[in-house]
Amino acid sequence: MDTDLGPTGTETLCDVCTTELDRVSKVGRLADRELDLLRQPKRRINVNIPIRMDDGSVEVFPSFRIQYNTARGPTKGGIRYHPSVNADEVDELAFLMSLKCAVANIPFGGAKGGIQVDPSRLSEGELERLSRAYINEYHRNIGPETDIPAPDVNTDGRIMAWMRDEYESITGGQAPGVITGKPVELGGSEGREYATSLGGAVILDEFVDEVEMTRERTTVAVQGFGNVGSYLAKFLHERGYDVVAVSNVDGGIHDSSGIDMPALFDAYESSDDLFEFGAAEITNADLLTLDVDVLIPAAIENQITEANMAEVQADAVLEMANGPTTSRADEHLTERGIPVIPDILANAGGVTASYFEWVQNTTNEYWTEERVREKLATQLREAFADLREIKVASETTRTWREAAYTRAVESVLQAEAYRGNVARADAERSD
Numbered sequence: 180m181d182t183d184l185g186p187t188g189t190e191t192l193c194d195v196c197t198t199e200l201d202r203v204s205k206v207g208r209l210a211d212r213e214l215d216l217l218r219q220p221k222r223r224i225n226v227n228i229p230i231r232m233d234d235g236s237v238e239v240f241p242s243f244r245i246q247y248n249t250a251r252g253p254t255k256g257g258i259r260y261h262p263s264v265n266a267d268e269v270d271e272l273a274f275l276m277s278l279k280c281a282v283a284n285i286p287f288g289g290a291k292g293g294i295q296v297d298p299s300r301l302s303e304g305e306l307e308r309l310s311r312a313y314i315n316e317y318h319r320n321i322g323p324e325t326d327i328p329a330p331d332v333n334t335d336g337r338i339m340a341w342m343r344d345e346y347e348s349i350t351g352g353q354a355p356g357v358i359t360g361k362p363v364e365l366g367g368s369e370g371r372e373y374a375t376s377l378g379g380a381v382i383l384d385e386f387v388d389e390v391e392m393t394r395e396r397t398t399v400a401v402q403g404f405g406n407v408g409s410y411l412a413k414f415l416h417e418r419g420y421d422v423v424a425v426s427n428v429d430g431g432i433h434d435s436s437g438i439d440m441p442a443l444f445d446a447y448e449s450s451d452d453l454f455e456f457g458a459a460e461i462t463n464a465d466l467l468t469l470d471v472d473v474l475i476p477a478a479i480e481n482q483i484t485e486a487n488m489a490e491v492q493a494d495a496v497l498e499m500a501n502g503p504t505t506s507r508a509d510e511h512l513t514e515r516g517i518p519v520i521p522d523i524l525a526n527a528g529g530v531t532a533s534y535f536e537w538v539q540n541t542t543n544e545y546w547t548e549e550r551v552r553e554k555l556a557t558q559l560r561e562a563f564a565d566l567r568e569i570k571v572a573s574e575t576t577r578t579w580r581e582a583a584y585t586r587a588v589e590s591v592l593q594a595e596a597y598r599g600n601v602a603r604a605d606a607e608r609s610d
């Protein structure tokens with residue numbers, strides 16, 4: 180199925196996205212046409228992919244690519260492998276990508292992809308066949324100047340390498356810029372692997388300075404110990420923060436005097452098991468309600484919800500996962516004076532480094548790791564400063580999320596207006 184949606188397309192955004200859009204719409208007096216453009220993806224593609232399994236059977240995996248908004252540039256966003264992937268989730272993640280690229284001020288629109296699969300059940304060969312089949316199905320819809328995928332949950336450089344190779348086998352010639360997050364040997368950027376986490380650390384530093392806290396005395400708990408959570412815990416430890424708890428899907432560990440992160444990294448690398456480290460065990464539910472300075476959800480969406488929001492004891496939340504806080508919980512935390520640094524700012528380091536990778540692929544000039552790190556930090560500090568300015572200047576903007584949505588919506592709609600897709604005259608705006 181390949182759908183170019185008109186104004187009658189179904190609306191599937193998550194509650195926090197809808198709440199924020201409605202708020203920005205009221206304050207900015209957006210016209211119905213403007214809201215329509217923001218509320219629905221431009222294109223949804225959905226393919227059921229049959230794969231020959233090692234035992235000779237055939238299994239079918241639902242898959243998606245949703246290109247949300249193209250006004251600011253080629254669409255950009257990761258591909259997720261997870262059993263719960265579905266069209267609504269990918270819509271929401273693609274919407275967030277459109278806003279994130281605007282907040283980070285990089286010239287991309289937003290997209291997201293996914294396959295409904297539990298990759299831990301697949302052999303290496305099955306995983307490769309599925310990844311290549313995804314590109315086989317979607318190669319007409321992606322490309323260095325149209326839509327550029329990248330890693331997300333349960334996908335990594337190895338999978339990006341198979342995908343680049345498959346794309347080139349089909350189209351002929353070299354096309355390194357068709358996908359980012361590749362291994363460095365295959366045109367990947369230095370620093371991309373940990374860029375989301377480095378970006379999160381830079382943003383947390385900015386926030387801590389803003390509220391006059393001291394890194395050395397700041398305790399953090401990180402939910403999710405995959406690509407984003409593990410590198411973030413490492414960077415924060417190196418910067419002097421006390422990482423007192425980390426977790427993965429099986430549960431977590433807690434040490435109120437601070438976890439020795441280099442030792443945990445060594446242990447985890449060989450065992451892949453947090454519990455073997457020997458620290459006190461906690462559940463993911465316990466981690467989310469620990470009495471820490473900063474709570475960092477870095478796993479999946481909908482973790483801080485109506486069910487646990489009243490028990491959250493952290494003084495601030497840094498959203499490294501996409502969509503970890505529901506709308507009701509977000510409002511509740513705001514009422515309690517707990518600032519939430521939103522996903523579209525906190526985790527924008529990943530797509531920013533992906534943009535750097537794409538620039539390097541396009542120019543065929545490759546940068547040092549130091550250059551990538553410096554440019555990443557500068558870009559994110561500027562993004563933080565832009566939002567701070569909006570927050571300070573506007574009486575109606577209470578939260579960092581409101582500032583981020585205000586900035587992003589304005590930028591996307593301005594691009595749409597220059598393209599002639601919306602008229603931004605006051606006369607067209609609804610009350």
Ligand SMILES: NC(=O)C1=CN([C@@H]2O[C@H](COP(=O)(O)OP(=O)(O)OC[C@H]3O[C@@H](n4cnc5c(N)ncnc54)[C@H](O)[C@@H]3O)[C@@H](O)[C@H]2O)C=CC1
Nearest residue numbers: 331332333375403404405406407427428478500501526529
């Ligand atoms: N990889 C990237 O560059 C970017 C990732 N993100 C977001 O960051 C989050 C994490 O992504 P990655 O680290 O790349 O994925 P990953 O697959 O490397 O790691 C996910 C981690 O979350 C844990 N996890 C999964 N389900 C869980 C559950 N129900 N409760 C607790 N922990 C659970 C897993 O055990 C694993 O430790 C996602 O929301 C993703 O969309 C955002 C921006 C960029």
Ligand SMILES: O=C(O)CCC(=O)C(=O)O
Nearest residue numbers: 256257329331529530533
């Ligand atoms: O690096 C990218 O292009 C996208 C990363 C991503 O999927 C995200 O920021 O959620």
